[in-house]
Amino acid sequence: xxxxxxxxxxxxxxxxxxxxxxxxxxxxxxxxxxxxxxxxxxxxxxxxxxxxxxxxxxxxxxxxxxxxxxxxxxxxxxxxxxxxxxxxxxxxxxxxxxxxxxxxxxxxxxxxxxxxxxxxxxxxxxxxxxxxxxxxxxxxxxxxxxxxxxxxxxxxxxxxxxxxxxxxxxxxxxxxxxxxxxxxxxxxxxxxxxxxxxxxxxxxxxxxxxxxxxxxxxxxxxxxxxxxxxxxxxxxxxxxxxxxxxxxxx
Numbered sequence: 556x557x558x559x560x561x562x563x564x565x566x567x568x569x570x571x572x573x574x575x576x577x578x579x580x581x582x583x584x585x586x587x588x589x590x591x592x593x594x595x596x597x598x599x600x601x602x603x604x605x606x607x608x609x610x611x612x613x614x615x616x617x618x619x620x621x622x623x624x625x626x627x628x629x630x631x632x633x634x635x636x637x638x639x640x641x642x643x644x645x646x647x648x649x650x651x652x653x654x655x656x657x658x659x660x661x662x663x664x665x666x667x668x669x670x671x672x673x674x675x676x677x678x679x680x681x682x683x684x685x686x687x688x689x690x691x692x693x694x695x696x697x698x699x700x701x702x703x704x705x706x707x708x709x710x711x712x713x714x715x716x717x718x719x720x721x722x723x724x725x726x727x728x729x730x731x732x733x734x735x736x737x738x739x740x741x742x743x744x745x746x747x748x749x750x751x752x753x754x755x756x757x758x759x760x761x762x763x764x765x766x767x768x769x770x771x772x773x774x775x776x777x778x779x780x781x782x783x784x785x786x787x788x789x790x791x792x793x794x795x796x797x798x799x800x801x802x803x804x805x
Contacts, residue, residue, distance in 0.1 A: 564659070567643050571666050574636040578673045581629050582680070588625065589684040592618050622684060629677050636670050 643666065647659050 564643070564646055567639055567646065568662065568666075571636065571639045571643070574632055574639065575666075575669055575673070578629065578632050578636065581625065581632065582673060582676055585622075585625050585629060585677070586680050588618065588621060589680055589687070592622070592684065592687060619688070626677075626681060633670070633674055633677065636673075640666055640670055 640663070643663050647656070647663055
């Protein structure tokens with residue numbers, strides 16, 4: 556009975572190692588396919604800058620089919636390896652195997668770690684491939700739009716240029732109007748602040764005049780005297796001017 560269970564365990568280990576070796580080879584090829592797809596798509600993009608009629612027909616659909624085929628094969632191998640690991644776990648938990656067999660548990664854990672690493676590497680490579688393909692599809696659509704725009708009729712291109720120029724003129728006009736409005740608003744704010752300052756000065760002067768009536772009367776007297784002196788001085792100057800004119804003509 557022990558020999559039979561031992562042979563069963565060894566068969567499971569052989570199956571696991573064989574599947575792991577196949578997965579290792581498949582993952583290496585899968586990674587190379589992703590790398591070659593990235594490089595070929597970059598070269599194709601550079602060719603498209605110079606010529607749109609010489610694009611190779613092998614890089615797109617053929618590599619996509621190879622990718623899908625290899626992805627399915629790797630998924631099948633991962634599923635088979637998962638099944639073998641499950642059988643090994645059932646074997647270690649069976650009644651005929653000692654519960655304290657550390658070597659079996661260690662072997663099972665190592666195979667589980669390998670399965671986890673292969674699964675993680677597969678999903679990572681697949682995600683990178685999908686991202687590169689989506690990016691290249693997007694760039695291809697953009698290049699097609701550019702080519703279709705360049706291959707349009709001269710009239711359409713001329714109209715488009717005129718529309719763009721008109722749009723630029725309208726934007727410049729809007730910008731000048733906004734600048735003029737901002738200058739007017741700033742001027743209005745300055746005048747409002749100056750008017751407020753003058754009102755405050757006038758109110759302060761009125762307050763001082765009401766608070767000191769003697770000063771107010773003195774200022775009025777000074778103003779009256781200045782006016783009188785101005786009148787006297789003007790009269791004297793007028794008389795002198797008349798006398799000079801009379802003297803000059805006689």
